[in-house]
Amino acid sequence: MPRLTVTKTPKPYVGGAFIRSESGRVFPVHDARGAFFAHVPQCSRKDLRNAVEVAAKAGPGWARRTAYNRGQILYRLGEMLEARRAEMIDTLARFGAARAAATREVDAATDRLVHYAGWADKYEQVLGNVNPVASPHFNFTVTEPMGVVGVIAPDAPALLGLISLVAPVIVSGNTVIVLASEKTPYPAVLLGEMLATSDLPGGVVNLLTGFRRELLPTFATHAHLRAISAAASADERQALRLGAAESVKRVRFTELASPADWLGAGGQSVHAIRDFVEFKTIWHPVGA
């Protein structure tokens, strides 16, 4: 007798749990050969609102951890990705990447996590400063995380693009709500399973699957989101800027000409960390 097929219900990772959309909606996802793969939750603006609430709750605890510990946890996420490397490569290949390209993408994603894990206890030395002042004071500039940040991941590369935008934001103690690739949402769902086993506290990274056209306006106008990091088309960039203006939200766009550009050094930089911290300058009298 043939076995019954056991299919997996893809559920995005939000607030340390795997959720369905509150709306109950799903959309079909097909693999590269056009075969039906699964129904993926079509998250609504209320899912985004709920995710922001849990991210805000998780934030202070995450920001209070030592930089060293945040680095360890990012590295641990890299370990989890490495351990399920073959599965992730198979997944990317199933959704259209050539096997060699899929391998390069997964390895680059792991390396990118390790790269930013290394920055965790070093960016402060680079971005912060002791400023020269003409009075008997020490004058320090130090960084603080901004809070809850929205990330709009590119459609391709689905995994590397997402990780390249998320890692530099969370390394400084921010929490994120990510809109995963609309065309290829499944790698983000799979990544959620790795996040769940990576020591990252629930609520620090929240992944939503759904439609860009539906969710982008809410990302832009939600006043609790302090900043947005996006890979977006020209029209989307304008809509994001306009929506973000009301709450004076910082918006950073990553503009790379082709998916292959994410692989190289252009996809990672301490400037990506800098764009999601606030600078605080402190005057302290020099002791006698």
Place this chain on the structure above:
Amino acid sequence: MVVNAQPAALRRLIDEVGNVDQVGVEERVAKYATRSIKKTAKVWGLRTAVSMVDLTTLEGKDTPGKVASLCAKARRPHDTGDIPAVAAVCVYPSMVRHARRALGEGSGVRIASVATAFPSGQAPLRTRLAEVRAAVEEGADEIDMVINRGAFLAGELGRVQDEISAVVEACGPAALKVILEVSELEAYDSIRAASFLALRVIREGDFIKTSTGKTGLNATLGNNQVMLEAIRDHYLATGVAAGMKPAGGIRTAKQALQFLIAVKETLGDAWLDNTRYRFGASALLNDLVRQLEKERTGAYQAPFYFSEAAESY
């Protein structure tokens, strides 16, 4: 709780006023969460809920300054939009005169004071009555008293009722709210019995109230429903309309709307008014205002735009 453990007097009262079908109540209130309240109805509900809030601070660290800022917020919950003032501020007796000074006369915001050795009620009756009179003299418009739960559970129902009557008398013109402290009554049957005990001696315009907010379990839709039904049954029998105040644990606008649905579907529109229904809460007001602002502007709001949300994240 084993039924046999109830004292005979309590059991007789429960037989008299009727049992509560626990499963039925819980199934009924679960339905309230499924009602879809949108747009204008939602805004109406949120505004009504704001006007029903007893903005509360009951902490050992309360200061005149903190009470003054609470009063300012009670009169004007937010600096934009046309959001109504709340129903009352609720403070300890020693803070009543500071609240009176901060509010002045004619602000429309009433001053409620907990009295009778809140929250335990474990003080001699003489002392408790003196506290009530003192609070009224200092300018309290409403008194929130706690019942003697120890006596209630021991079956000394006459004593509990006499004490409530004594406090009614001590209140004079001030309205009374009788706190049953439902978490210590242990069963819906006892909550219904205690509600009737209070309802039979209080006046039109007085309230029964769920809890002090000082214990683990506070107002839930379930015990709110049991008390609303007691008020309805008492009203139908006697024509005396008592008010209701759930307190503690109602922190979100969504919860508040569910409580209002319970009121509308159990007691009707006449109770959708702050002379007959109140929310005892402190954090709730911020969320109500936040949701009203969301409806006004169309954008989800951050909690740090509203007062007293100290977390900057």
